[in-house]
Amino acid sequence: MSSTTSNSLSRRESWRLLILAGACISILVNTFQGDGAPLIASIAFSGIVFAIAYSLIRWLGPVFIKAGLKGRDMAKPRKPEIPETMGAVCAIVYLLALIFFIPFAFYKDIVAATSGGGNRDVVLEVQHVETGRMLHRFPHGRLASYLSGLLSLQCIVILGIGDDLLDIRWRHKVLIPAFGAIPMLIVYFVDFGVTQVVVPVPLQPYLGPVVDLGWLYYAYMGAVAIFCPNAINMLAGINGIEVAQSLVIAILLIANDILYLAPITPFPHPATDSHLFSLYFLLPFVGVSLALLFHNWYPSKVFVGDTYCYFAGMVFAVVGILGHFSKTLLLLFIPQIFNFLYSTPQLFKLIPCPRHRLPKFNATTGLLDASVTEWPTQPSPLIATGLEVLHQMRLVRITKNEKGEIVESTNLTILNLWLVWMGPMKEDRLAWSMVGVQVVCGLLGLFIRHRLALLVFREDNRTFGVFGV
């Protein structure tokens, strides 16, 4: 049974997308002729990639199904077969957009401040340099950083597609983002190599104001890059949840970036470049993700595949690491971090872990309920006690038989926990709940970042008036 939806755009959709794309292209042309404001160009690119990704996802459905990239949606009464791995389409459109964006990002440096042609390093005659005239140098370092971010994203997309195709084992999968992180870390090592971090005030008497972490800093960055993609891949299993959580995180990161670029912030702020860089990566990401969400939200017409989860997580890792705000980034991952910690007993096989832990669809009621692990043999006394305690704390639901033996316990994911708390609900209401949780936790995270961080760091690097403005 194949999907019953049409695989072409309706006339109304076509017109809307054409008008959107046309408007964005004309903005883009104006930008390039004018003073090349890269942020406006980036917004225009986001509109264009939305239109392209939206159309491609619709058109490519049958092609993907024919190529065997398909899956069954088990949480629907008729279990329809729909295209899988559509995140790869988004990722490719996104990557091409980011490549085409390069001249816009560096327009000012190419045309306005240098001679506009020839080797960018030889923009002035030697005597000018010797007489001390201010020399605008092309920001090779920033370009290398941008390119290394792109390389990492491409790497993870290639490996993600391989994962979706070849069905790689769980313990190998976890390391895919590590390979994706390598280009970024290596270019960071070669081109920047800054491994000093600011020490929190309470520790400064012991460590000094700044400490050089050396290779530990690379290990930390690698850990962030491994965590983000896997964390998003782990909070999955119902329609739209992967894309929706990624969109919330992206939008909150954009809000955080805007804090540094808004007119109320003193300019030029030392972190301006980092946050512009972050916006260049995030705005088109929002574009392609929205296009995907239209097709992936309940009831899903397409699945996103592991490719999307890895890709989304790596976009966040890239902006967090290369933009130097990885701690802020992690504050936006609170639900994912909780989900990971909550899952550890199953990940480390203290409690049996079935291959899929997604909520269970009840065909009679049409509602989702928490899925369970069955205990054919009784758990060890220690684990039984642990489960009992968690049950008392309402962090897990266990079912016992008449002998008082544990028959089953709910799987340890945040989705199942929510269903334990709130009772069975429809799939889209569960997805909306998770969006709500993500938004609330994210806003809390940003509050911690910009208010409470002053308790342990000498200054918020967004502090107003530092420059006397």
Added chain:
Amino acid sequence: MSSTTSNSLSRRESWRLLILAGACISILVNTFQGDGAPLIASIAFSGIVFAIAYSLIRWLGPVFIKAGLKGRDMAKPRKPEIPETMGAVCAIVYLLALIFFIPFAFYKDIVAATSGGGNRDVVLEVQHVETGRMLHRFPHGRLASYLSGLLSLQCIVILGIGDDLLDIRWRHKVLIPAFGAIPMLIVYFVDFGVTQVVVPVPLQPYLGPVVDLGWLYYAYMGAVAIFCPNAINMLAGINGIEVAQSLVIAILLIANDILYLAPITPFPHPATDSHLFSLYFLLPFVGVSLALLFHNWYPSKVFVGDTYCYFAGMVFAVVGILGHFSKTLLLLFIPQIFNFLYSTPQLFKLIPCPRHRLPKFNATTGLLDASVTEWPTQPSPLIATGLEVLHQMRLVRITKNEKGEIVESTNLTILNLWLVWMGPMKEDRLAWSMVGVQVVCGLLGLFIRHRLALLVFREDNRTFGVFGV
């Protein structure tokens, strides 16, 4: 019927590969501790990627078949089903190696000449700069160029895998390399932007010694990048031919690079960096291609897929364009250029073009013969005359019925032409013949480049003694 070969390494193979990899790794460790000679590191990397690619190709066979990445070898009596798209494995191993190689390529610049830590641009205090001390700057431009080459290769690998999976139409396929070329051209535009070319001596009175081609130069580079991958993809269809021709071209390019780096050449030669860059890309390519050839040579255990052809062609385009020797590169593509020109009547549908034009296997004799296009209706008089003339020149073989009407004509590929000339032969002999043609034409091309080019250009840029050495 599945492949009957084992999918694990024999004990002998395992030992050999382990010894090779071990030796290379120890060379690598020594290189990094010593003065970081990047060329030796690159050779060591080539050995390592050979061992990894060889093992992975062997191990992943069943996984690929299970995932549906398989094809039938029609030129064998039993038409065995073997894994397809194995070129993707090579490409991924290659790309990771090139990423890991980055610190080696820039070792001298990181450690020996700068302070070895901290931001690479701030290696000396301001007063040192002002007092005019020689400042070694990190070669950001070279790094950006290297990264853009990697981006282009990753792009084409992603799109090539998409092509192999989704079975994209011929007229869309041709443009895949164009997308692959974009990162390279955009970074070239942003970071270098040199579009001047040296004018051949006979034209210098009219055009001056150097002419600025402007955007035409980008069109030229784009054309090279579109041509190379498609040209290799077009000369395909028998066991081992795609990999073998790529290996011959790569080895001849390496020979050409060595001409610029050999002790007899004055040092520092202005093109030294370009040719080192080329070697860094080509040596590991030879490593992975050799590993693939062991499995893809007659009788093939695996197919390479379009991914390999695009990938190989793009490696050549990257080194030719970013190393500034694209004219030399094209001289090594003589058989491919001939094959393309010879095919044009079928490509432009003047003569009907069946989907596959590979030589036909005769199960009785076990030999390959030229495949044919059938003419159910007679061709137009013009085309009939053309075919007649080509037949007289022995450039095509036509068969007529008793009424003197053309019944069939051989397909216009260099493989079929060779079979027309030499008669039916075994598949491996045909592949060896093509290797021979490629070697002879390539050596001729290099001879033209280094001897005859002096007739139209003022100097071979490899001329000895220019610097008075």
